[in-house]
Amino acid sequence: MSTTKKFTYINRKAPYGSVYALESLEVVLIGAAFEQEVQLVFVDDGVYQLTKGQETDGIGMKNFSKTYAALGDYDVNQIYVCEQSLADRGLTLDDLQALTYEDEDDDWAEKSSMNLVNREQLSDLISDADVLLNF
């Protein structure tokens, strides 16, 4: 008998300046193999991880931003972005990748994984999690 738990990843760091964002993404992908419920939260500088058009040739680092688009294929389709964090940084949801997944319960219809959340919703996400992982 297996128990499904809700794993909530809190991402608060910008990519490339530190290794947190890449490490988080790798742990999420590894964790996805265990068929648990997974939620990804992007708050504070974490919202920069999802920006469109990242081009890292100039800094000589691996561009891992394209990997986020694969999350839907791993049944990671609950992505929550803090709207206040975006606003504080002069960004909107349009500046982020439009991540999607195919819903197997709805004839594989393509649906958005992206959810814009306010502080209250974010607070609820954290209090409702079974396992919290912070990066």
Place this chain on the structure above:
Amino acid sequence: MSTLHTVNKSPFERNSLDTCLLLIKNDSTVLLIEDGVSGALQNTTASQSISDAMQEGVKFAVLGEDLNARGLSADRVIDGISVVDYAGFVQLAADHDNVQSWL
């Protein structure tokens, strides 16, 4: 003595840029690099303090390679901040008497 101040931390996470702007002389230049480049964008909670320092005569530059890596377009940078490449970074270092890195 002119000084080039580099800031590599996000202004939304650390107070490096705030402290830099508090202590900087008006004939100096601030170069935003690495995670610090997010401070160069328009309409953020950091924009006003940069505009205020610019009014006082402080010059600002941002490293284009770090903007590109983060998907931040150069055309969204605050007016008056010059976008430089690595050669421009070297030139700025050579043009000033000293470099202060706000880590």
